[in-house]
Each structure stands twice: as structure tokens, then as C-alpha cells.
Amino acid sequence: EDQVTQSPEALRLQEGESSSLNCSYTVSGLRGLFWYRQDPGKGPEFLFTLYSAGEEKEKERLKATLTKKESFLHITAPKPEDSATYLCAVQGQGAQKLVFGQGTRLTINP
């Protein structure tokens, strides 16, 4: 059974303090790994797709990386508007469903 575990559950940073969020996964053949951002009461907002180990994607202050067992979401010099829950999801070979982790709730204090 495909599984995703995210750590930490919650992270509080000062504005400008860089850090990384972890997503560990087990899947029977990875088709894709997806990062989403979710604000309270809203739907997940797509950030990145990673398909193979070694791949990296970058957007503004966020950078996602992928190994065979985990993915990291690096946040550089975050701002208060980066506060949200960050979700990781995997899609197995031949599957259409996404299996989500429980998310990391990130708070950036000004």
C-alpha cells in the first residue's frame, strides 16, 4: 500500500529563516510526486511535479527535490505570506489516484 509521511507536522519560522520540509514515501513504482499548498478552508494549490530521482524544480522561494525514498521542499528566506499547510502526494505506476501525506503546517512570523 502506498504511504506518505511528512515531517515535521508543524514548523514555525521567523521571516527570512530558511528551512526544509520532508516527505518520505513508499510506493510500488513512482509515477509522480506532487507538492501542493493548502490555505485554511481552501483546496490544494498545485506547486510542483517531480517524476524521477535527482529531479529538482524551483519557483520563487520554493525548491523541491526528489530521491528514491523522499522529497524535500526547501523554503529560502520565507515571508509571512508563505504561511500555509504544504501537502505532498504520490501517484503509483498505473494509478490515477494521489495518496496524500498529512501535511506540514508552516507559520512564518514577521
Place this chain on the structure above:
Amino acid sequence: EPEVTQTPSHQVTQMGQEVILRCVPISNHLYFYWYRQILGQKVEFLVSFYNNEISEKSEIFDDQFSVERPDGSNFTLKIRSTKLEDSAMYFCASSKHANTEAFFGQGTRLTVV
């Protein structure tokens, strides 16, 4: 920018009643999904729909649930006889291909009383 739209944003229903949640996926997308998120829990997959039929479903998606694409734009989730434990945020999503990113709507909060 194209987006997935869901209606209503909030629905309150009595236990045992039928509800229909509606979604308009992104127009050139071919795969449609329903997910749900119980308060404080993970986002869970319910069903995917492609080429006018269910292509994958989870154990949650039992006989009480059904999906339909009644016309070229709408995609609906019907819960036949709601239970208290069906209370959750229901998200519709769509993707262009089976292995590309899914874009989610803002959700319908279903409250069963």
C-alpha cells in the same frame, strides 16, 4: 487562468437525505476526480473518471456514492443517503493526462446533521 469551480461552497443536510455536489472541471482536461478531507485529517481519494466511466475508486466509494458527467461541462458527486460520518470537505479536481498535476477546486463543505 482556468480553474475548477465547485458549488455549493457549503451544504447542510439531514442524515438520510441525498446530496449532489457539483463541479465544473477545467475545459480541456480529460480526467476528473473527487477527494474528501475530514476536518484535521488527510486528503483522501474517492474516485476518478475518464472517458465517461469510473476508472479508479477507493474503498470509501461504496454503493452510496455515484458520479456523473451529465453534459460536456459538469461533473457531479451524489451521496444517496448521507451519514454523519460523510461530513467533510469534498474537493473536485481535474487533470489533462493521467500522470500530470491535478488542479483542485475550492471545495464544498458538507455538514450532515
